[in-house]
Amino acid sequence: MQLPPPSRPQLVYLAFGPATYHQEACFSIVSALAHLGSPAGQAMDIQVYTDTAEPYAQLPVTVHLLDEATRQAWNAPHGYHFRSKHVLLRQVLQQHPLAVLIDTDTFFRTSPMQLFQRVRPGQLLCNMIGSRYGANQQCLLYKNLLTLLKQRGLADCRMPLINSGVIGLTAADAGTLEQSIAMMDEFHPLARSAYTLEEFCLAVAAYRKLALAQCPDVIHHYWSRKAQFRAKIQAWLRKHADDLLSEAALADVALVNDQLPRPPTLQRLGYKALSLTMPSRERQFARELLYGCYPYPNEFDRACAPAWWDKALQNLNERYGHIEPDRLRQCLRHPGLRLSLGARRKDIEAHLLRASQS
Known part of the structure; x- marks a missing residue:
């Protein structure tokens, strides 16, 4: 009996809304391909969940069109749009043994295969491991949630916080996402204005259960100074709009640097x-x-x-x-x-x- 081919690693994007998010996603994907060094189809699959397929027509990706009803369901019950990241990754891990979800405001410094090498059972890959939970006691997430989390034995002041611009897990650890989604739903009314609630809940779900790995050496996540980095990317897109994967376009990726x-x-x-x-x-x-x-x-x-x-x-x-x-x-x-x-x-x-x- 011939065995089915092993499942390739999945690089997953969620991109919808204004054009700038699609521009970011396209450049992030091209930067991955520029550093890959081999045809994408032989090394990994790239999946894009989006509200429009047109920006990705030139790229070797699988596009999944999302309608408004689906996006609203993923954001329910509070309309918290970052919740959809965890819902999507959980869905992908139901079909694949290993996946990395990456924010659009990123680009690769080196081969994306280095991301997948850091995803293993018992380990959560994030973009960056941050300070301890107790380091900023004025934070809304600290003031409103610490007592509750300590009472339940879920977290304490020593818990490391994370940046979730990258989330990598194996299917064996997909239950972590179930827990983070449940906590988002419960804690959102207690910390409605906390922009980082999504990655905080992921940190709590992983605490004492999963090892943490980070990848700032592989990924540049330009959550700060977005305007300057978007300007670089838009200039690259204008220059190479006719062929995003040409030799000249791939060579220019290195000039869109993190400085x-x-x-x-x-x-x-x-x-x-x-x-x-x-x-x-x-x-x-x-x-x-x-x-x-x-x-x-x-x-x-x-x-x-x-x-x-x-x-x-x-x-x-x-x-x-x-x-x-x-x-x-x-x-x-x-x-x-x-x-x-x-x-x-x-x-x-x-x-x-x-x-x-x-």
Whole structure:
């Protein structure tokens, strides 16, 4: 009797909603393929659960279309959308012995096969192992849930927290997801505004039962400074839209790196000196604008310019309240800043005025 072929590892994405999430997912998938070094079909399967198939037409993935009713059911009973991650991974593990669910705002530093090597029975793979539960006693999850968790013997202050941008499990440990889903459903009313409830419940479900492994050396998860990394990815997609898997496209993946583009130290000192000629409240704003204008040698770093400008305006507004257009124009036309921005000043002014009115 001929035995069926062994099941390949499953790399799973959940992507729906605005176009930016599909752009992130596409680049994450291409970065996996660029580092794989062999045809995807021989090494692993890539499954994408999504509300639209079109963005993935060029990629060697299996697309599963999700309708609104299914997504709502996965998020029930509280409409908590991160709950769907655990529901989906549990479903995949009913059919496959090993799977890794990865957030869209990621890209690979090295071969995705290194992820699967860290998934084994009795072990949970996460993106990163964080601090202990008791390290931040002002956290809502600590204040509202510690007593309950200790009474049930589920957790204590020594429990390590995790980042769930990556979740890898074997089918043998899929029960961990059952427990995390049940805890999300129970604890959501007690910590409704806790953004990290999903990964917290996974940490509790795994505590004292599963070993933890992490993979920041394999995956860059850009949950911070998203605008800059999205700008890099969108520039890559615009450049290679006609053939996402061409030799040139795969070569350019390495240029979309995990470094936040910043000018050299000497240049930053020059920007700081220039900003001292401006009112104190506008100095950081000026420096951040100039960071976006620096002629970075990497074309994808140069694509971050509008993201730098947007962040500069956001930071200014957060510190001092909404800046009126006339005040913004006055700031941008300060002699020192005007000279430094040069020919780009008019474009920057138009961009920021649009952003301030949106």
